[in-house]
Amino acid sequence: MAEKTDDYGASSIKVLEGLDPVRKRPGMYIGSTSTTGLHHLVWEIVDNSVDEALAGFCTKIKVTVHPDNSVTVEDNGRGIPVAPHPQKKIPTLEVVLTVLHAGGKFDNAAYKVSGGLHGVGVSVVNALSKRLVVSVKRDGGIFEMEFSRGKTTKKMQKVGTSKATGTTVTFWPDDEIFDTTVYNYDTLHDRLQETAFLNKGLKIVLTDERELTPRVDEFCYQGGIVDFVKFLNTEKTILPGLSKPIYIEDRTTPDTPVARKGEVEVAMQWNTGYSEQVLTFANDIYTDEGGMHLEGFRTALTKTLNDYARTKKLLKEKDPNLTGDDVREGLTAVISVKLPDPQFEGQTKAKLGNSYIRSLTNKIVSQQLAEYLEEHPNQAKEIFKKASAAARGRMAAQKARQATRRKGLLESASLPGKLADCSVRDAEMTELFIVEGDSAGGSAKMARDRSIQAVLPLRGKILNVERVQEHRALSSETIQSLITAIGTGVDQEFDINKARYHKIVIMTDADVDGAHIRILLLTFFYRYMRPMIEAGYIYVAQPPLYQLKPKGKKRGMYLYSDEELAVEARKFPDSSRYTVQRYKGLGEMDPEQLWSTTMDPKNRIMLKVNIDDAMAAERAVSDLMGTTVEKRKDFIQTHAKDVRFLDI
Template identity: 40%
Template structure:
């Protein structure tokens, strides 16, 4: 067998960005849609870092019809002078050298999203073409790259650049000179990058997601107050309205540019603020919107007009989206919490803010580029907003600078440790008022009780944060935790105890909700300790008024919630006891939208429904434990019956939502009229479900000359039917009609419940007044 030789000649050395193209997964995770979006985040985050540093207040992202993407900001612009060590321009260093950038030092950036200096260069390496333009020192500089290598493209049409145009690569180890393609006012700065993702790198199935883009842009606009981010999609046909909005909100005014930039679509021309050469004289004689009369640069007018603003929530599952969408939120994380809050608020939005310092030993870059250990003092900025809403869903979003940390970390741990401790203190201090037995070891507030209904955004800004893992999911900088804890102890402690002015009533509602969640958890745990059901009579002491079905039919078991005892008697004779159970309720149950969870659990009707369904409530609800696969609300076909259904639906939505989500909840549809036929059809009956249907059916019978009794029976309630009539029309699966309650849009459903059933009367009154003219009786099932 021949001996295998292995020597230095067998070693492959990948230089520059070739390593990125060889192993792209190491830098962007995957080469599918996720990796495609990752590249865009890298470029956008560089612009956002300029905003975090205080040098940028406008970013425009353009999706071009040819598949390329451009990102334009009005930050300081990538340096265009020579970097002493490499003798290359700053632009070339940033876009061709890994681990190169200003974020390794301690002066240019403090709190940033990009830390490793690989973002722009990696995107460049994975692009079939990348063009960069920089506005600095009164000039517009340009450079182009092919698969990470600098050079010159010869475009047949400069206004429509293409990665397929002839390309001449700069000779190896030679610096590429920046082209000067135009002039701008001396104080104008910014960077524009346009790139085409390389099809040789990315999978054929890789697709760009507009929804992910706007979600990320919206999120960033919350985290960086005052930063206006515009998204332009050239794939959407331009209309007069969108064109006007684009020019009105994105044009910076006339300037001294004498050449159209390579990025030059119509929208980008507006974005870049370019003007024809003939405008130069006017620009020199009068101050522009980009310049003050004394030559100082003024802030851009970022005011949004009514026609410019795209309402948050206008995206998502909609098939279409606007050509131009803008995002600007001045309220920061407070606005973010308000956007994330769904449901009736229990408290206002509470804010925890401040700064703390800590010492950290780090590797600093010396004047000659060498690394050395240095102990420095860091500043940690904390900005937290939180509120409680009705319901049990928890929405917790955490960020370090603009980097989301889905796994939480030291900042979240610091907050929740403080909140848990302060809430427990407040509960102990108000034990008698909250009806908490401190001697009962089970009556202890847990973190899950506090988290139920909590909406919070936790942000910290620190230099060079440490993360657990390459994915940056968890913040690992340990010094952040005590800073957040101390700050939260003081500020949140004053809020939850009510000692801070204006918080006494709110803190009372929050504590009542948390204690209610604690009682629900304890009650649910006790219920789970009891065997669910061996048969109908052994089922954890079910309410005496429950007429249960026979055991063994769990897959088809139905629970009818019946309005009133009179209807119950008829329903008992009409049901199939093998799989149909009956639970009567007395009139209108508690409005849980206005009530606390403690009040809900102490209400006999609500407690009976939760007990009979057998799957718990709130966070502990387990759909697998539901004793019935159909829960049918059987109420009278009148206004009171409709009101009872709304109250029941509010209970299901707030505390047993999975029942609706899994399609277990139905509304019975009892008839409103019975027409008795005569003549040859004597003994036959026709049921109708509305006055309009009755009129139409009578007209049809008259046309067909079919006789009927003029004394048409109108049912005032289910109790007026005999057992056969109720079975045929409402209970027998072969002949009945049911309406399944769906929840296609949970957020919209929550808003409707809050509007119609909440404490806030003025919005409900306004809704009634505004919709009075559109009232349609046919939409009311009477």
């Protein structure tokens, strides 16, 4: 935690400019008006409460989703100042809620470090809420104000007395702005749990009152990011001797100039898997694209392990150094830095740009990791053995990639396997349907629009790439066919501009085997072609499960779930007046049916695969496709007919 400061009053609030643009261009402030932007409203308010925790004044945050999808965020911090603002001459609380870029985070008096850096959080939430009520306990009183769409509807009033302090904000998202105003509990749960991990000892309570019996989850982790790493590695096999994650922590000296102050916290642990999972944060903000703290960590990790291996003669004189990819195979790590003036790329705060944090992280990790390796020789040898095996796999993978590339060049005239390509060459117009088996492949090839739709039948189930090293994955004939057909290459050679199709549609049967193949394919795309998912190129077809045909009618209606069938069947009290056909596989449909229900752009239903939460997606892929077979089996059987979970 940063050192406490009580210098937080009306004069701490700096006014930069007005609020009006928010409703006109909400995407500039919260990213989008989709469900992602909706949840961003909660994050903005919670981040303000977390900043109070970082400053040492808040120990508990309560988030409550009410039956009407309004949300209350309550903390026991100092409370937003209520005294008249020295410049605006109105209550400072009103300034904070109604003026863009008005906050206590533009100098380092009120907050030494903070995540809500731009001063737009609570005012943006106010602008995008049809109603917002704020209650502040401060200066011995309880003060309330109300707003609507950024405008004050009830002036600040003192409604009571209190010895406690804190801020409570309740807001109703504006349905004129957002595509949906329904909050997803799992999204809230995962983000708030992550926040608790990053703030050792901070208690966060999430309550959902929309259920008959309210659901309540409490998060509080005394181990902080060490507990976070253990959580991320749940269900994974840890390297011998490394059951306790390596923990590194230090900060700059008190006499360091403010512009170069910082704290670095790292927890890391290796498992026997092949994927790297390194999550980075700056002032509790998830930096999806990494930045200087990640660069400093990676450089220190690679150099320190190589230096140790050379010193201990684990690497011989003629042996090449281990690469960064080698030492990070199977690594799970959390890097959390705190600094007074973080520089991010854009409002989305995806990448940290403060260059001095790179050298600070490098120095701290290099020193403390070297000490750990010297003091734990057995663990050090296990880490080296893991990295050495990764190096051998890397060399084998290079050969496999070269073979795939050569195969792609040789087959450029006649593309791989049983691919039936389309005639149009403009990737923006074309679609690739990946289907299972020759029967479905035959129907799809006959049903398709040959000008823009290509079909690639799979020969059996695709390899589970989560459980094998890269060279094994790239040696698979099925995976080679996929890579060659798509055209982008993988890993370092990946180039999304070479994609031969801008819609890649996974079209499998609506049964357990089909669900398994969908997950295997999505795991492949996530691990080897993730930018294709991020670009919105990956889709899942939704063929109907049933056709209900009334007697005497030539055509029936197609139904996509058991629930739809039940609703329609109730319209026919006499079951003899209709027939129901259950499609166990795509091959049971004739080409005309497959075209009209599943492939015709005018009528079909397709699900775009996206990554709403990168960390949740990472955990889902690792848990479901790792070594725990029972967990995967239960999930597939439960969701065989439900493709909503594919929004990873």
